[in-house]
Amino acid sequence: MCYNTFRYSDGRQTAFDGGMRMIRLDGVSKRYGTHRALQDVSFTVPKGQILGLLGQNGAGKTTAMNIMTGCLAPSQGTAVIGGYDVMRSPREAKRLIGYLPETAPLYDEMTVRAYLRFACELKEVRKQAIAGHVEAVGEKTGLTDVLDRKIGNLSRGYRQRVGFAQALCGSPEVIILDEPTTGLDPRQSAEMRALVKSLAGQHTVLFSSHILSEVQALCDRVIILHHSRVICDSAMQALRCGERRLRAVIACGEGSLLPRLRQLPSVSRVEVERGGREGITQVVMTVEEGQNAERELFTLLSGLQTPLLRLAPVEDSLEDVFLRATMDENEE
Amino acid sequence: MGAIYRREMQCYFYTPAAYVFMGVFLALSSVFFGFGNLGARSSDLMALLDRMSYIWMLLSPVLTMRLIAGEKQQRTDQLLYASPCSLSAQVAGKYFAACTVLLITVLATVMYPLVVAVYGKLYVGETLVGYMGLILQGCAFLALDLFISCFTRNQMTAAVAGVGANLLVWLADAMAQALSGSFAARALNFISLYRRFAPFARGQLSLSNALYDVLFIFIMLFLSVRVLDARRWSEA
Structure with missing residues (x-):
């Protein structure tokens, strides 16, 4: 059941289409042979919203995120970021995205500073601005003290922060976080939640998790994926699923x-x-x-x-x- | 592409990969130079360059096995795929970094012609042509091994498959002899990299063979990009 519904050209509806839409999935499906990983998923996320993507293992959360970031191609439908189709205008769309996958993509042999510099270069941050930007991102994510340490020598909590800092490089409009607190101890999880919360309003955040209380504490809205389909799309205040x-x-x-x-x-x-x-x-x-x-x-x-x-x-x-x-x- | 190139160069020299490659290559080529030139009191560097091209065949996967397979194994590929950097730029950046390590290694072997020039007679033109063939040969192996690296997540698999593929294209003309006259023999002769290198190893500049190597490199890189792109449609 939808609230504040928006009707697509083919008659389907999705919720929360008010304001500028930063993320739009329109009828996205993904098949691997006979297995359907995602079936006709449609939703939009307005600018500045924190959206929680919930679902059991294998529900399709990671597949949906990989399609939004251009890591995977959809079998059907379109993913649009900030008005750019991820498949047709990948460069423009990906400039707007910061992505932290389930396993933080880290190079153990690099120092945190060198890694964040590399992430800035990939995101096409101006050369003159990179050093300052790395310092700022390091400060925001609490990495200032470890900027010159090798990533391979860092604890799990710090490694996850480095992955998170990488997603912030280039100040992308859309930040996509795939289970960012998995494997962290309670204190590290709380710190990570505080970091995500600090993005509210400035960035559009899509956040997946198994931990329901975490989604409840952080998100403005929740989408539940089950058996590869959206079965609930609701504002946190109106969680009734129809x-x-x-x-x-x-x-x-x-x-x-x-x-x-x-x-x-x-x-x-x-x-x-x-x-x-x-x-x-x-x-x-x-x-x-x-x-x-x-x-x-x-x-x-x-x-x-x-x-x-x-x-x-x-x-x-x-x-x-x-x-x-x-x-x-x-x-x- | 610049960002990818710089990162790969850092990675080569922050990890043992480049040192192993350069160390083993220089050690083996020094043995060949010691026995073939110093021991035999010979100024002929062509035989040495010929032997050095065999070493490329065995060692080039050391430089390429990590380039794509390693990214998949460490799951860092998602960082690259989600970035605005295109697949072609990623492949080109990685390839040029591997070529740079190869060129640095070749530069270190300049000591052999210098020794020959001091103690014997150096045929400069022939030596330069031989070096040109050696570099083209090495770059062709790197392109082939990078392509092989696109098919697996495991670096060891990429390395072993790379050596196998190198042997295949290197010895294709030897296999062709067994099938003389047939279409398969002509095809094997065509893809044989040894056959393309042979004129350079005799000091003969061959533009057609140089063009063949450049085309071979381009095709391998193009196919690498296509394979990576195709995986976005099929991978779980």
Whole structure:
């Protein structure tokens, strides 16, 4: 289910098309022989947004990122960065991208400074500006003290920072980070999250992770990939994946009430929460997005002359949404 | 391309690759010079250049095995592919860096003609032509081995396959003799790099053979770019 939808030329829709679109994937699919790694994936990311890409192993996150950065060619569809098609205008598109792959692409024999200089040269930073730029990027990522050390002698946390610093070289508009905290200890992960958070507003960031709390803490919006397809595309504040849930506390025994609740047109599921007082029923109702279940419930209960003690929306955690979204998909 | 070239040059001299290549090459060629020229009191450098071309065949994969396969093995290839630097510039930068190491090595062998000039008679023109053939030969091997390096993620595989490919194109004319007269024999004769080098080793300047080497290099580099590009469509 989409919010603030944008319609493509072929009728498909995607969310969040307000403002300048820095990343646009339009019907992107990738096949390896008979295996489909990505199926008809479409979404846009406006300038300045931090987007979290969630999915289990093999869901297609890395493939999607590799297509956006031009490392892989899509079997179908187009990836557009800052208005440039990655396949047709690769040089222009790639100038706008900073990419940190899952395994940081580091040359162990180089010093951090030499490596960042090389990254700046690749990103076509002006020769006179490179030295200053390397210092600035090193300072931003906390590498100042190790700039003249060999990368091969650095700890895992520092190596990941060097990879991150490389992605920042040339101040690209779009920064793509593939599971940047994988393999880091909790402190290093927190530092990496702080670095990503510091990019908010200045850069458009696409961030993939297995760690749901991390995505929840960092991102403005989340896309869930499952079995190579987008199954959820939502703003963090509106994480409902096409449905919302209401918790109702009703002064009535559940025996006669539950069948009536299940018959309400907008209610797709009713779950009873046990442990309440006798004569009080507490339920969680799953409601299709856009349906007015509150009105139907009030009408039903007033007809039964039954008091409604409490009615409130259930705030889903990202974990709940992810599990429910992927579970529903499996059930299908 | 400049950035790639400079990085590759740094890598050659920050790691043992260039030193191993230059050290082994110079050690073997010095042995050939010692026995073939000093020991035999001969001013003929053509035989030495001929033997040096055999050493290229065995050692050139040391310079190329890391160029593409090593990037894939270390997963640094994604840094290059995601950069605005085109695949052709990447391949050219890597190739020219390998050629530079080869040229530095050739420069170090100038001591042999100098010794001959001091203690005997040096045929300058013939020697220069021989050196030209030697350099073209080495550059052709590097281009072939770089192309081979595009097919694998493993550096050792790239090196072994490179030596095999070098032997094949070097000895193609020897194989052609066994198939004399047939189309296969003509084809093998055509691709034989030894056959192209032979006139240079006799001190004869052959433009057609020099052009063949240049064309061979260009085709190998072009195919390398095509293979890398094709992998973007097929790799998982």
